[in-house]
Amino acid sequence: MHEHLLNLNADVQKTWLRQVGAWDKTLTRKAQFVAAIEAYLRDNLAGFIARLSEPEKLLLAESAHQGRLIGAREFEGKYGGPCPMPKGYYGYGEKIPLLAAVICRPRNAYEGEPVLARELIEPLRRLLPRPAAVQPRTQPALPMFWPSEQHENGDEKVRPVQVHEGERIAPVELVRVLRLIQGGKVHVAASSRRPTDAATRLIGEALLVPDFALDPPKTETDKWTELGGPVRAHAWGVLVQQCGWARPHGGALKLTAAGQAMLRGFSPEAFRAGVMEFLGNGEFDELHRVTHIRGQSGKARRWISDPGVRKAAVEEAMSALPVGDWLAYEEARRIIEASGEEWDVLEEDAGVLYFAELRYGVINDMAGLNSQFLRALFLESFATLGLLDVGYVYPQSLWPDLGDAWGIEDMSFCGRYDGLLFVRVNPLGAYALGYSDGYELRADPGPKLLRVLPELEIHLATDVLNPADRACLELMAVCRYDGVWVLDAERILSHVEAGGALAELQQFLEANAADGLPESVCDFLASLERRIRAFRRAREAVLLEWEDEGLARHIAADATTSPLCSHAGGNRLVVSKDQLNAFRRALKQLGFVMPAGK
Numbered sequence: 001m002h003e004h005l006l007n008l009n010a011d012v013q014k015t016w017l018r019q020v021g022a023w024d025k026t027l028t029r030k031a032q033f034v035a036a037i038e039a040y041l042r043d044n045l046a047g048f049i050a051r052l053s054e055p056e057k058l059l060l061a062e063s064a065h066q067g068r069l070i071g072a073r074e075f076e077g078k079y080g081g082p083c084p085m086p087k088g089y090y091g092y093g094e095k096i097p098l099l100a101a102v103i104c105r106p107r108n109a110y111e112g113e114p115v116l117a118r119e120l121i122e123p124l125r126r127l128l129p130r131p132a133a134v135q136p137r138t139q140p141a142l143p144m145f146w147p148s149e150q151h152e153n154g155d156e157k158v159r160p161v162q163v164h165e166g167e168r169i170a171p172v173e174l175v176r177v178l179r180l181i182q183g184g185k186v187h188v189a190a191s192s193r194r195p196t197d198a199a200t201r202l203i204g205e206a207l208l209v210p211d212f213a214l215d216p217p218k219t220e221t222d223k224w225t226e227l228g229g230p231v232r233a234h235a236w237g238v239l240v241q242q243c244g245w246a247r248p249h250g251g252a253l254k255l256t257a258a259g260q261a262m263l264r265g266f267s268p269e270a271f272r273a274g275v276m277e278f279l280g281n282g283e284f285d286e287l288h289r290v291t292h293i294r295g296q297s298g299k300a301r302r303w304i305s306d307p308g309v310r311k312a313a314v315e316e317a318m319s320a321l322p323v324g325d326w327l328a329y330e331e332a333r334r335i336i337e338a339s340g341e342e343w344d345v346l347e348e349d350a351g352v353l354y355f356a357e358l359r360y361g362v363i364n365d366m367a368g369l370n371s372q373f374l375r376a377l378f379l380e381s382f383a384t385l386g387l388l389d390v391g392y393v394y395p396q397s398l399w400p401d402l403g404d405a406w407g408i409e410d411m412s413f414c415g416r417y418d419g420l421l422f423v424r425v426n427p428l429g430a431y432a433l434g435y436s437d438g439y440e441l442r443a444d445p446g447p448k449l450l451r452v453l454p455e456l457e458i459h460l461a462t463d464v465l466n467p468a469d470r471a472c473l474e475l476m477a478v479c480r481y482d483g484v485w486v487l488d489a490e491r492i493l494s495h496v497e498a499g500g501a502l503a504e505l506q507q508f509l510e511a512n513a514a515d516g517l518p519e520s521v522c523d524f525l526a527s528l529e530r531r532i533r534a535f536r537r538a539r540e541a542v543l544l545e546w547e548d549e550g551l552a553r554h555i556a557a558d559a560t561t562s563p564l565c566s567h568a569g570g571n572r573l574v575v576s577k578d579q580l581n582a583f584r585r586a587l588k589q590l591g592f593v594m595p596a597g598k
Contacts, residue, residue: 001117004104005034013037015096020051037101045123048098055084056099060116061131064124069103069116070340073367077337078134085114134338139326142422146393157220159393159419162213167426169208170386171266171441174245176206176468177236178255178263179508181246182500183471186237186253193248193283195237204233206468212379214416216394226412228395234289235384242281243274243385254499264504268431268439275385275432279315282308286376287345290415292408293353293363293372300352305344313343314377315433321423323430326391332423333374345369354407361407368401375401375417387429391422448514452521458485461514469512476505487521489528496532540577543568544594560586 005013013033017023022040027033041048049057058079063069072083086100105114116124145158180186186199195203204211214228215221237253240246245259255263262270285307288296296304317339321332336343344366346353353369355361363369382388395418402414431439449469451459458473460483465473475495477485496502506525509517517525546552549571556567564583568574575583584594 001102001104001119002034002038004117005037005101006030007105007107008100009090011092012090012096012100016098016101019096019098020048041101041120045120046127049124049127052098053084055079055081056097057128058131059084059099060102060124061128063116064121064128065130066340067121069114073337074340077334077339080334134320134335136320136322136325136327136335137331138322139328139331139422142326142391146421161391161393161421163389163391164209164212164383165389165426166383166386167389167428168386170384170428171271172208173206173232173236173384174240174271175263175266176208176466177203177240178245178259179468179472180206181240181253181255181259182263182504183475184252184254185467185471186246187251188237188248188253190251193238193241195234199237200230200233202467203236204230206466207232212392214392214394214419216396225396228413228416231380231416232384235380238284239278239381239384242278242284244277245274260501260504264501264507266441268428268441271428272432272434272439275387276434278381278385279311280308281311282306286380287373289376289380290372290417292355292411292414293369294355295353295358300350303346303348303350303352305347310343310345310373311377313341314374317341317343318425318433319435321425323425323427323435326389326422326424329375329378329420329423333371336374343370343373345373355402355405355411356407361405363402363405365402365405368405371401372415372417375420376415378423379417379420382429385432387425387432389424389426390420393419393421395419449512450509451515452509452513452517454518454520456487456521456524458487458509459483460485469508472505472508475500476509487524489524492528493532502529502532541574542577542580544573544575546571546573555587555590555592558590560589 010030010033013030014023014027017027017033017036017040020040022036024036027036049060052060055075059070059075062075062078072085075083075085084097084099086097086103086105088105090096090100102117102120103114104117106112142163143161146161147158177186180202185202187196188194188199189196211233212228212231214231216225240253240259241248243258244256245262246253246255248254258270258274261267262274285296285304287293287304287307314336317336318332320335320339321327327335346366346369349364349366351362351364352358353363355363378388379390379392383390395413395416397412398418399408399414400418402408408414425433425435427436427439428441430436447461449461449465451461453459457480458477463483473485474491476487476492478488478491479485492502492505495505502525509521544565546555552571552573553567555561556565556573561583564579564586565573565575587594
């Protein structure tokens with residue numbers, strides 16, 4: 001603190017002393033001003049605290065009990081008002097806050113961040129009570145409609161509030177997406193590894209419930225209306241990679257061992273492990289889905305923070321959110337801000353992201369930029385994975401963030417997630433994010449899709465089969481005519497040859513067969529299983545040719561060489577590559593040799 005006080009302007013020092021009633025005309029030098037301020041704080045700290053405003057007392061109390069100077073965003077998130085943080089410079093006649101003496105600022109921004117004078121931390125802890133933890137303001141019930149800021153003929157338009165409860169939806173959708181991947185149906189772009197438009201449409205058809213309703217009613221749209229586009233249909237193709245359940249291979253996604261295990265049966269523990277892997281994955285950035293914010297893929301990347309670090313910080317801060325209670329989105333963001341976790345999109349205010357054109361539409365609102373990322377993270381990733389339930393409206397013309405920026409005149413919204421209004425951490429989310437120790441899946445078996453007949457025929461119980469179930473059916477059966485399929489051994493063996501498992505297909509049949517599997521079908525599958533198990537392993541070998549068949553048989557029958565080779569007909573012997581050197585030595589004992597290079 002002594003060094004900090006010496007760096008203060010003499011006029012600031014004198015003004016401070018006058019404000020606390022400690023000014024003395026005998027003080028003439030800067031060193032004397034510093035000594036007077038130190039003496040006052042040492043001998044009359046309680047009186048100093050009494051002169052502070054309530055926000056100033058709260059800032060000191062929070063900082064002293066946390067052992068660090070809390071930031072302005074953290075203070076404003078917890079208390080809802082401006083942070084009374086002193087500035088680094090004060091002009092002539094400007095009021096000097098009393099905290100200017102106890103919050104030590106570096107001489108310039110390159111020397112570090114402001115800190116609370118360490119000599120005062122323990123005394124302040126004794127004089128100021130520990131502040132209460134931040135208290136979320138929950139939403140007792142969601143409204144059915146949401147008023148927009150747009151008016152027409154004096155009447156305010158209203159938008160219906162849509163609710164998506166993902167706890168029971170996400171596990172089913174995950175299995176369906178994994179089935180599509182198992183069937184080789186989900187193709188991704190080579191550079192971005194995001195699903196292609198065709199793959200996104202296919203996943204959209206496989207969703208358990210329709211994708212988020214982000215478009216206005218047709219009566220309110222025209223050819224200039226910007227549409228929201230897919231959310232969950234796109235997100236699943238990315239999330240399965242981030243969670244470690246699939247990886248790109250030859251332009252399409254392929255299941256990993258973890259994905260194959262998840263396909264065989266949803267496990268909360270395995271799901272939690274996948275979510276933890278997702279939270280640390282920085283290869284995909286949800287902000288990229290806010291396509292109007294430009295500059296993200298250029299040179300600005302050097303200033304953009306790691307998305308994995310951002311997600312982990314948000315997850316840590318979300319531990320303060322109540323489980324099972326609705327919160328307004330802005331309230332959830334307030335709680336996250338109040339945590340003190342660092343999750344800024346930009347590592348510094350570099351002015352590198354923009355709307356329309358860099359010189360015209362540069363984005364300087366860091367809070368708005370962070371909010372756009374958080375909205376995308378909540379609606380694109382957390383809601384798709386079933387960790388959060390969400391309430392939302394279509395986003396056109398709302399502009400909750402960055403609405404005063406330049407370059408947005410022709411845009412309907414900043415991001416398709418602008419309509420996010422309410423969020424709720426559900427039990428699956430609490431478990432997967434590490435806020436609770438246990439979770440029991442509440443599975444809904446759903447209707448049976450198939451009827452399997454003894455003659456290996458499969459009759460569909462519905463005229464329309466979602467793409468995921470159809471992809472799984474195509475791996476084991478051939479469509480004979482509409483609604484009737486026949487189990488096909490060659491298709492099943494091809495699936496196993498490509499790395500799949502017969503057990504996955506049998507489980508699908510058992511789970512969806514209305515009357516179970518007939519005995520003949522079980523025998524058919526058991527026969528295939530025996531034939532699949534008949535193969536042991538493959539090894540590389542060398543084919544050796546000899547002068548005549550008699551010599552080849554003699555070598556194959558000799559006690560020295562017979563354990564190391566096999567007769568392959570005629571004058572040929574087969575030797576495994578890993579036993580070739582041993583065979584050479586045994587052959588030499590028999591009186592023969594294999595010259596090098598032959």
